[in-house]
Amino acid sequence: MVRTSLLAAGFLAALATFPALAQAPAPAPVPGWAVGRPEGSTLAPHAPRLTVTPPDQVPVGALRLPPGFQAEIYAHGIPGARMMAEGPNGTIFAGSRAIGRVYAVRRNADGTTRTSIVAQGLAQPNGLVMVGNSLFVIAVNRVLRYDNIEANLDNIPAPVELTAAFGLPTEQEHAGNHHWKFASLGPDGRIYTNVGVNCNVCETDRDKFALLVSFNPDGSDRRIEARGVRNSVGMAHHPVTRELWATNNGRDWAGNDWPNDTLHRIRRSGEDHGFPYCSAGSADPQFNAGRACSEFVQPAALLGPHTAALGMRFYTGTMFPEQYRNQIFIARRGSWNRERLSGFDVAVAHLDAQGNVTRVEEFMTGLRDDANQRFLGRPVDVQVARDGALLVADEQMGAIYRITYRQ
Amino acid sequence: MLLRLLAAALLAAAVPEMARAADAARGADLAAHRCVNCHGDNGRSQVPGVPSLAGQPADFITVQMILLREGIRHAPAMNPFAQGLPDRDIEDLAAFFASLPPGPPDDRTPKDEALFAAGQALTGPRHCATCHVADYGGRAQIPRVAAQREDYLVQAMIGYRDGTRAGVDTQMNSAVIGLSNAHIAALAHFLAHLD
Numbered sequence: 001m002v003r004t005s006l007l008a009a010g011f012l013a014a015l016a017t018f019p020a021l022a023q024a025p026a027p028a029p030v031p032g033w034a035v036g037r038p039e040g041s042t043l044a045p046h047a048p049r050l051t052v053t054p055p056d057q058v059p060v061g062a063l064r065l066p067p068g069f070q071a072e073i074y075a076h077g078i079p080g081a082r083m084m085a086e087g088p089n090g091t092i093f094a095g096s097r098a099i100g101r102v103y104a105v106r107r108n109a110d111g112t113t114r115t116s117i118v119a120q121g122l123a124q125p126n127g128l129v130m131v132g133n134s135l136f137v138i139a140v141n142r143v144l145r146y147d148n149i150e151a152n153l154d155n156i157p158a159p160v161e162l163t164a165a166f167g168l169p170t171e172q173e174h175a176g177n178h179h180w181k182f183a184s185l186g187p188d189g190r191i192y193t194n195v196g197v198n199c200n201v202c203e204t205d206r207d208k209f210a211l212l213v214s215f216n217p218d219g220s221d222r223r224i225e226a227r228g229v230r231n232s233v234g235m236a237h238h239p240v241t242r243e244l245w246a247t248n249n250g251r252d253w254a255g256n257d258w259p260n261d262t263l264h265r266i267r268r269s270g271e272d273h274g275f276p277y278c279s280a281g282s283a284d285p286q287f288n289a290g291r292a293c294s295e296f297v298q299p300a301a302l303l304g305p306h307t308a309a310l311g312m313r314f315y316t317g318t319m320f321p322e323q324y325r326n327q328i329f330i331a332r333r334g335s336w337n338r339e340r341l342s343g344f345d346v347a348v349a350h351l352d353a354q355g356n357v358t359r360v361e362e363f364m365t366g367l368r369d370d371a372n373q374r375f376l377g378r379p380v381d382v383q384v385a386r387d388g389a390l391l392v393a394d395e396q397m398g399a400i401y402r403i404t405y406r407q
Numbered sequence: 408m409l410l411r412l413l414a415a416a417l418l419a420a421a422v423p424e425m426a427r428a429a430d431a432a433r434g435a436d437l438a439a440h441r442c443v444n445c446h447g448d449n450g451r452s453q454v455p456g457v458p459s460l461a462g463q464p465a466d467f468i469t470v471q472m473i474l475l476r477e478g479i480r481h482a483p484a485m486n487p488f489a490q491g492l493p494d495r496d497i498e499d500l501a502a503f504f505a506s507l508p509p510g511p512p513d514d515r516t517p518k519d520e521a522l523f524a525a526g527q528a529l530t531g532p533r534h535c536a537t538c539h540v541a542d543y544g545g546r547a548q549i550p551r552v553a554a555q556r557e558d559y560l561v562q563a564m565i566g567y568r569d570g571t572r573a574g575v576d577t578q579m580n581s582a583v584i585g586l587s588n589a590h591i592a593a594l595a596h597f598l599a600h601l602d
Binding site: 037041042043044045046047048050051052079097098099100101120121123171172175176177178179199 | 466469470473474477478479494497498534537538540546547548549567570573574575576577578579580581584
């Protein structure tokens with residue numbers, strides 16, 4: 001601190017020595033995240049809640065579901081809980097962003113759950129995936145593997161460090177933008193994840209950022225699965241066709257209603273989905289660079305402007321009615337870069353036999369209060385539990401809901 | 408490490424399962440023992456490098472204390488004070504400091520009009536007031552920067568720029584990207600001299 005204040009004094013002295021510099025600092029570049037931002041806008045990200053929310057304040061009673069479905073609190077007291085993975089013995093793991101923790105949720109004999117902390121102090125450990133008995137945690141560029149995790153929950157051993165093997169871009173290379181990960185295990189045994197764009201919207205290295213990528217679990221053989229995907233924080237493979245599908249967050253500061261967040265179907269590895277030239281199938285107002293949007297893969301579905309479509313899973317259970325089988329549940333965390341709130345719900349994308357999206361409908365609502373323009377919670381991920389229930393992580397409430405169906 | 412994990416788990420389990428409002432009076436008692444030596448009796452720091460907390464939004468203090476407790480934000484002088492603090496204490500401390508009237512430190516440097524103007528000129532292109540609001544009083548998780556200690560503002564912005572500090576979202580890291588030390592000095596001078 002003393003050193004820093006001495007440095008500060010040094011800068012001030014330097015400025016005094018060069019009065020021209022003091023009077024007219026060279027114009028600093030507009031930061032990438034603010035490109036296109038209109039003068040006078042006061043939109044800013046919503047404050048997170050990083051303290052424990054008592055269960056009687058978790059708004060499970062406000063949730064609205066189709067007839068026959070019920071919601072209950074599965075776990076609580078896990079601030080900032082986000083992306084989930086289920087171990088072979090039924091432990092639900094949940095990552096986080098700001099609070100830097102990975103949680104474990106275990107079920108007691110009486111059906112209640114207990115929570116514990118697997119890891120903490122990590123930079124945005126949002127990407128979780130189970131490979132066999134091993135839990136992989138991806139925290140920005142850091143990749144950790146916790147072997148035989150469910151047998152060691154009460155005495156967590158040091159993880160295997162795979163950071164160098166994966167070689168993901170660092171937080172600095174991302175310039176603080178879209179560096180948190182989602183992780184999924186492909187039917188080919190590879191780990192699939194995202195590398196978000198290093199700005200809001202910009203010309204960037206399209207072999208390095210705005211990608212879906214896959215790796216062998218040891219970090220070798222990186223492969224670009226999709227290019228021009230701005231920031232995907234949700235992906236899964238279709239249980240029948242084995243195609244990769246992914247959600248994507250559209251750019252900010254291009255208006256309340258453009259672009260939509262999108263759902264992407266990756267038929268072949270390496271295809272270009274168009275960002276930054278095109279978003280949601282139409283030309284970017286600043287970064288189109290004369291490209292025809294028809295030359296890029298079109299989104300499989302539009303998911304609403306600024307809804308923050310994040311974690312997604314195909315419903316592979318049997319508890320829910322047949323119409324939900326192999327359909328895509330999508331958690332929409334909810335907007336900040338929009339004058340009226342959008343999202344804050346769980347949606348379902350219905351597919352036909354050819355794998356085309358026929359419609360997107362709301363499934364779990366009640367957290368967005370349109371009349372008062374406030375929200376009660378922020379769904380960030382869904383997970384199909386082994387019993388067919390749908391788990392929904394609410395980051396704002398530090399809770400996981402369990403949705404079941406009874407006729 | 409293991410002990411810390413266990414301690415954190417026990418603390419999490421020990422949080423009373425009932426609704427409660429943050430208690431500023433209790434926060435004042437807590438602060439008297441551990442905070443005011445550095446942050447000032449009235450929440451206005453007289454110590455170089457230590458921020459004033461008076462009038463900061465409660466959400467901002469809470470969130471930063473969590474980041475300090477969890478070791479996500481590195482401040483060697485501060486991390487030990489945050490370590491192991493229950494959520495309840497943090498929320499009460501936040502309510503206390505948020506309730507204090509904000510103001511400049513006693514040792515604020517004289518205002519340099521040219522430097523002030525240079526800093527002010529940067530706030531437009533950098534959209535500072537969008538989040539910190541027009542009077543730079545902050546809101547929710549976004550801090551009050553008006554009349555903050557100039558040396559602290561320099562240190563914070565350098566930390567965000569150089570990636571040694573992260574917020575709860577990444578806006579601030581990208582907000583200061585590409586700023587020179589001279590830009591930061593000018594911005595800090597401008598903000599420190601707002602009342």
